Amino acid sequence: MGKKCNCCGQVIGVVSTSGIHEDCLSIKKEWGYFSSKDLTEHKFNICESCYDKWIETFKIPVEEHESHDVFQLLPF
Numbered sequence: 001m002g003k004k005c006n007c008c009g010q011v012i013g014v015v016s017t018s019g020i021h022e023d024c025l026s027i028k029k030e031w032g033y034f035s036s037k038d039l040t041e042h043k044f045n046i047c048e049s050c051y052d053k054w055i056e057t058f059k060i061p062v063e064e065h066e067s068h069d070v071f072q073l074l075p076f
């Protein structure tokens, strides 16, 4: 509860009677020996609107797949 977007500071994942309003990206990264961060753990949350703005800046777009339950039943 009270999870906030590290980018804009807005509260995310507000639970109401109709369910959870917003999904978000939660990142936890333990940087290894060979990074400049040397075994530091980073953790942050990004709300959906910040996420959308963020991925728009990517040179290579994110991979996108349908993930509806019905598709999981199909053998690929």
Ligand SMILES: [Zn+2]
Residues within 6 Å of the ligand: 005, 006, 007, 008, 009, 010, 046, 047, 048, 049, 050, 051
């Ligand atoms: Zn945000």
